[in-house]
Amino acid sequence: MPVDFAAVYEAHSQQIFYLALRLLGDPTQAEDATHDVFMKAWRHLGGFRGEADVRTWLYRITLNHCSNLRSSWHARNVHTQPDDTVFENLAGPTDSPFRDVEMSELGRRIQGALAELPEEYRVLLLLVADQELSYEQIAQLTQQSTDAVRGKLHRARKAFGNVFRKTA
Amino acid sequence: MNQRLQHKQVEQTGQTQQTAGTQRREFAEAEEVIRADREQTQPPESLGARLAQSIAGEPAPPSRPWWKRLFG
Numbered sequence: 001m002p003v004d005f006a007a008v009y010e011a012h013s014q015q016i017f018y019l020a021l022r023l024l025g026d027p028t029q030a031e032d033a034t035h036d037v038f039m040k041a042w043r044h045l046g047g048f049r050g051e052a053d054v055r056t057w058l059y060r061i062t063l064n065h066c067s068n069l070r071s072s073w074h075a076r077n078v079h080t081q082p083d084d085t086v087f088e089n090l091a092g093p094t095d096s097p098f099r100d101v102e103m104s105e106l107g108r109r110i111q112g113a114l115a116e117l118p119e120e121y122r123v124l125l126l127l128v129a130d131q132e133l134s135y136e137q138i139a140q141l142t143q144q145s146t147d148a149v150r151g152k153l154h155r156a157r158k159a160f161g162n163v164f165r166k167t168a
Numbered sequence: 169m170n171q172r173l174q175h176k177q178v179e180q181t182g183q184t185q186q187t188a189g190t191q192r193r194e195f196a197e198a199e200e201v202i203r204a205d206r207e208q209t210q211p212p213e214s215l216g217a218r219l220a221q222s223i224a225g226e227p228a229p230p231s232r233p234w235w236k237r238l239f240g
Binding site: 002005006009013014015016017018021022027031034035038039042043096098099100101102103104106107110125126128129131156157160161164 | 190191192193194195196197198199200201202203204205206208209210211212215216218219220222223226
C-alpha cells in the first residue's frame with residue numbers, strides 16, 4: 001500500500017469499520033464493507049478535490065455503500081416500515097439509562113438498541129459520536145439542514161435511551 | 169476515628185474490586201456511549217494486509233490534471 005494511502009487507512013479505518021459494523025450489524029460484512037470503501041477511495045483518489053476533509057469523504061462512501069447493501073437485504077427480507085413515533089413517545093423511567101453500564105456488554109447492547117431505531121436516527125447518532133464532525137458536515141452527509149439534524153438528534157437520543165435501557 | 173478509617177478502607181477496597189471485576193461505567197449521553205464502544209472496537213488486523221494486496225493488483229489511481237489542481 002502506498003505510504004500516503006496507508007496513512008489515510010491508519011487514521012480513519014477504525015471509524016469506518018465501526019460505522020459499517022453498527023450499520024450492518026455483522027463483523028464479517030463490516031470487514032468486507034471497510035475493504036470495499038477503501039478500495040473505492042483508492043480508485044477515486046484522483047477525483048478527491050479536498051472540498052470536504054478525508055474523513056467526511058470516507059463517511060460519504062461508507063454511508064452509500066452500507067445503504068446499498070442494506071436496501072438490497074431489506075428488499076429481500078423486510079416488508080414493513082417501523083413507526084418512528086413509537087420510539088419517540090415511549091415514556092421511560094426518569095433515571096439515566098447509561099448508569100452502571102458493563103463495558104464488556106456495550107457492543108451487544110448498542111447493536112441491539114440501534115437495531116430498534118429507524119435508519120435515519122441510527123446514522124445521525126453514529127455520526128454525531130465522531131467529535132471531528134460538525135453539525136454542518138453531518139447535515140451535508142445526510143442531505144438535510146442543520147436545524148433538521150439538531151431536531152432529529154434530540155429525538156434520536158431520546159429514542160436510543162429508551163431502547164438501550166431495555167437491552168440490559 | 170479508627171473505626172471511620174477502617175470503614176473507609178473497606179469501602180475503597182470494595183470499589184477497587186468492583187472496578188477490576190466488572191469494568192462498569194456511567195455515561196452522560198447516547199453519543200458518549202457510542203464513542204466508548206467505538207474506542208474499544210478495532211478493525212481486524214488482517215484487514216490492512218488484505219487491502220494492501222487488493223491495491224497492489226490495481227492500476228495506480230489517475231492523478232488529478234494540473235489545471236484542476238490549479239483552478240479547482
